Amino acid sequence: MKKLLFIPFVLLFALVSSACSNGSTEKQDNATPDEKKADTVIYESENGPIEVPADPQRVILLSGFTGNVIDLGVNVVGVDVWSKMNPTFEEELQDVEEVSDENLEKIIELDPDLIIGLSTTKNIDKLSEIAPTVTYTWGKVDYLTQHVEIGKLLNKEKEAQAWVDDFTSRAEAAGEEIRAKIGEDATVSVIEVFDKQLYVFGDNFARGTEILYQAMKLKMPEKVKEMALKDGYYAISTEVLPEYMGDYVIMSKYADADYSFQETDTYKNIPAVQHNRVFEMTGNGASFSDPITLERHLEFFKDSFLNN
Known part of the structure; x- marks a missing residue:
């Protein structure tokens, strides 16, 4: 008896579903231009x-x-x-x-x-x-x-903002840890050789500079601040390189660049070099400031400064 009663309900459900489906299709086909722009x-x-x-x-x-x-x-x-x-x-x-x-x-x-x-x-x-x-x-x-x-x-604004908030918190915490180890007054320089020219960077020109100087609040040498902060970068010669080298140095390295200056006495006598405080990272891709690149830079900096 229960099975017989079940059949009409099934048929009724199918008819209602069909009607709803047809109604939905008709509504979509008859959508106004404003509705289609949804x-x-x-x-x-x-x-x-x-x-x-x-x-x-x-x-x-x-x-x-x-x-x-x-x-x-x-x-x-x-x-x-x-x-x-x-x-x-x-x-x-x-x-x-x-x-x-x-x-x-x-x-x-x-x-x-x-x-x-x-x-x-x-x-x-x-x-x-x-x-x-x-x-x-x-x-x-x-x-x-x-x-x-x-x-x-x-x-995807919510997703973007969530990453920004989380990354900022983690980078600032890492900065506090790093400053506690190297000292609040320790300076950091970011340098790179590209197309046979040596550059030093300010606080907003990728290569991790935004993390180091903005989020982590690490200090840059006065000479770097004077010459590179405004434009974001500054071209220098190897002869004056010691003036721009901080207590710690991040060197963005390209495989095909000329690094013969690292064999000179001028370079070897720089304190950061003598104390093994020059941290080399891959140059290819370092000129980006997107979340994927920034996450890699953050891990590199934490490992370099805290495990040195």
Whole structure:
């Protein structure tokens, strides 16, 4: 008897479900233009409001923000040459195409739904005809604010802000631990040889400088502060290098750069060198300031300073 009573209820449920399904389909087919735009949002960019996808699926990056997008879990289909060459992203970008702002045909083939570039990117008008194109001025905002901005663009502001809050807390705690070990007045320099030129860096030019000087509150030598703080970097000769070397030194090294200066007496007599306080890290990829790169830099600094 119970089985017989069950059959009508099943049939009734099926009919109701079918009716609801048909009604839902009809509602979707008859959606107004405003309702169909629910899959887009307005992003307030540097150059004004831009309509972008609410859930971008095919992003092309013509900038240095690749790690920011990857960290937020958004699919990337094309990147600039520097991102493609970056060993930090080797695994994530293995099947991603290399593109440029001058190769519009390649970009069209990749069928992006969002393009992210810099204010200096070429052909922005033509790129905007292919997909919504948002550009940023490099260095206009700090590295943490930049990540939150990209989070807003990708409709992942909460995730971006959560990482910023967590990373800031961990970096500041590491800074306190490091200063307790090396001393509050100990100075740190960041140097690099690129294209046969030696550079020293300020507090906002990647290579981990944002972490060291801003988050960890480590001190830079007065000479570095005087010459490199404003522009972010300063080119120097090997002869004056001792003037810019702190008690501790981070050296960003490229495999193909000329490091013959390390064999000179000038270099060998620098106190940081004599006390084994020069910490060498890979230069390739160090010029980025995205969450993936920053996490690696934070671990490198903690290990270098605390386990030295």
